[in-house]
Amino acid sequence: MINPAYSRVILKMSGESFKGAGEFGLEADTLQYVSRQVKEIADMGTQVGVVVGGGNFWRGADYEQTGMDRSTADFAGMLGTIMNALALQDALERTGVTVRTQSAIDMPSVAEPYIRRRAVRHLEKGRVVIFAGGTGNPYMTTDTAAALRALEIGANALIMAKNGVDGVYDSDPLKNSSAKKYEKISHHEAISQRLGALDSTALSLCMDNSLPIVVFDIFKPGNLAAILSGEHVGTLISSEYTE
Numbered sequence: 001m002i003n004p005a006y007s008r009v010i011l012k013m014s015g016e017s018f019k020g021a022g023e024f025g026l027e028a029d030t031l032q033y034v035s036r037q038v039k040e041i042a043d044m045g046t047q048v049g050v051v052v053g054g055g056n057f058w059r060g061a062d063y064e065q066t067g068m069d070r071s072t073a074d075f076a077g078m079l080g081t082i083m084n085a086l087a088l089q090d091a092l093e094r095t096g097v098t099v100r101t102q103s104a105i106d107m108p109s110v111a112e113p114y115i116r117r118r119a120v121r122h123l124e125k126g127r128v129v130i131f132a133g134g135t136g137n138p139y140m141t142t143d144t145a146a147a148l149r150a151l152e153i154g155a156n157a158l159i160m161a162k163n164g165v166d167g168v169y170d171s172d173p174l175k176n177s178s179a180k181k182y183e184k185i186s187h188h189e190a191i192s193q194r195l196g197a198l199d200s201t202a203l204s205l206c207m208d209n210s211l212p213i214v215v216f217d218i219f220k221p222g223n224l225a226a227i228l229s230g231e232h233v234g235t236l237i238s239s240e241y242t243e
Contacts, residue, residue, distance in 0.1 A: 003045070004041070004044045004045055004046045004228045004229070004230075005227070005228055005229065006046060006155075006157045006227075006228060007045075007047060008046065008048075008123060008153065008154060008155045008156055009041075009046060009047070009048060009049070009150075009155050009156060009157050009158070009159050009228070010050070010051055010131075010146050010149055010150035010153070010155045010157075010158050010159065011048060011049070011050045011051070011159045011161060012050075012051045012053075012142070012143065012146035012158065012159065012160050012161060013034065013050060013051070013052050013053065013084075013088075013161050013218075014053040014055055014142075014161070014162075014163065015052065015053035015054045015055035015056040015057060015080060015084055016053070016055045016056050016163060017030070017056075017161060017163045017218065018030055018031060018034070018052075018056050018084055018088075024056055024057065025056060025057070026056065026083075026087050031087055031090075031091040032091055032094075032095070033219070034088065034091070034218070035088065035091040035092045035094070035095040036095060037218060037221075037224045037225070038050065038092060038097065038128060038224075039095050039096065039097050040224065040225045041224055041225055041228045042126070042128055044225065044228055044229075046228050047123040047124070047126070048123075048129075049119070049123065049129045049130075049131060049149060049150075049153060049155065050128065050129070050130045051130075051131045051142055051145055051146040052081050052084040052085050052088060052131075052142070053080075053081060053084070054077045054078065054079070054080025054081035054082075054083070054084055054142070055077075055080070056084065057077075057080035057083060057084070058073075058076050058077045058079070058080040059077065060073035060074040060076065060077040060138075061073070063076070070138060070139065071139075073138075074134075074139065074140075075138060077134070078104070078105055078132075078133045078134050079105075081132045081134060081142060082103055082105070082107065082111065082132045082133055084132070085101050085111065085130045085131075085132035086101065086110060086132075088130055089101050089130055097128050098127045098128070099127060099128045099129075099130060100112060100119075100122045100127050100128075100129050100130070101129075101130040101132060102114040102118070102119055102129060102130070102131055103131075103132045104131070104133035104134060104145070105132075105133040105136055107133075111132060114131065114133070116152050116153065119149075119152075119153055120153050120154070123153065131145065131146075131149050135148055140201070141199050141201070141202070143160075143198040143199045143201075143202040144199060144201045144202045144205065146158055146160075146202065147203075147211070148205060150206075150211060151205065151206075151209050151211060155211070156212075157211070157212045157213070158206060158211055158212070158213045158214070159213075159214050159216070159224070159227060160197065160198060160213060160214065160215045160216070161216065161217075161218035161224075162215060162216065162217050162218065162234075163217070163218070164219065165217060166181070166216060166217040166220070167181050167215050167216065167234040168181070168182045168185060168190065168195055168197040168215050168234075168235040168237065169181050169182070169195075170182070170195070172196065181235065183232070183235060183236070184235065184236045184237075185235065185236075185237055186207075186237070186238065186239060187203050187204075187206055187207030187213075187237055187238070190203055190237055191204065197213075197235070197237070198213070198215075203237075206237070207239060210239045212236060212237065212239075213236070213237040213238075214227055214233070214234055214236055214237075215234050215235045215237065216233045216234030216235070
């Protein structure tokens with residue numbers, strides 16, 4: 001173990017991160033890669049919680065546009081996050097990591113119910129905790145769930161993993177080759193400029209509670225461990241920074 005820059009973190013993984021080169025679903029090699037990255041920081045002594053999205057299976061906002069009731073569409077998306085959580089749990093266990101999965105939707109045959117004090121105890125015992133089911137409420141993204149869980153468990157930072165994007169830009173770098181990358185930016189500036197790194201509700205929660213956010217590309221090997229080692233990787237969103 002070393003002395004990590006953050007003693008307790010929430011790692012937010014989008015559902016799309018798990019599909020690899022496919023159009024949807026899960027890719028085994030990608031799951032194994034992510035599990036190795038998580039194990040690396042857990043072995044450093046960092047207490048790790050993971051919030052997973054479900055966009056590789058279902059995106060509620062897309063189905064709302066077809067006329068589906070928004071609450072129904074969002075609950076279906078929450079079930080997608082539980083599938084991803086179970087797949088990641090299995091990959092982590094095969095990597096040698098002790099894991100507990102907690103769900104905001106009551107599903108006792110496959111996951112523990114989300115209980116904050118129990119989650120904290122698992123972390124203190126060195127277990128990785130996967131948080132599934134979002135917040136358990138419609139109209140809330142998994143970004144918001146990640147910010148909420150980070151605050152509830154007393155995390156030092158919210159680590160936002162991206163797929164192929166190495167930080168926060170003033171426009172979509174995949175569509176605009178001239179997009180400017182921010183090395184550091186404040187929560188307030190990120191909200192006021194409507195940057196697409198994460199949703200405004202999550203940003204507001206972090207701003208109101210001075211929780212730093214690191215946005216980075218998890219698919220560059222070593223990036224996650226570098227962040228926990230105190231190196232500057234990606235973009236830091238922090239209350240302490242002003243332009």
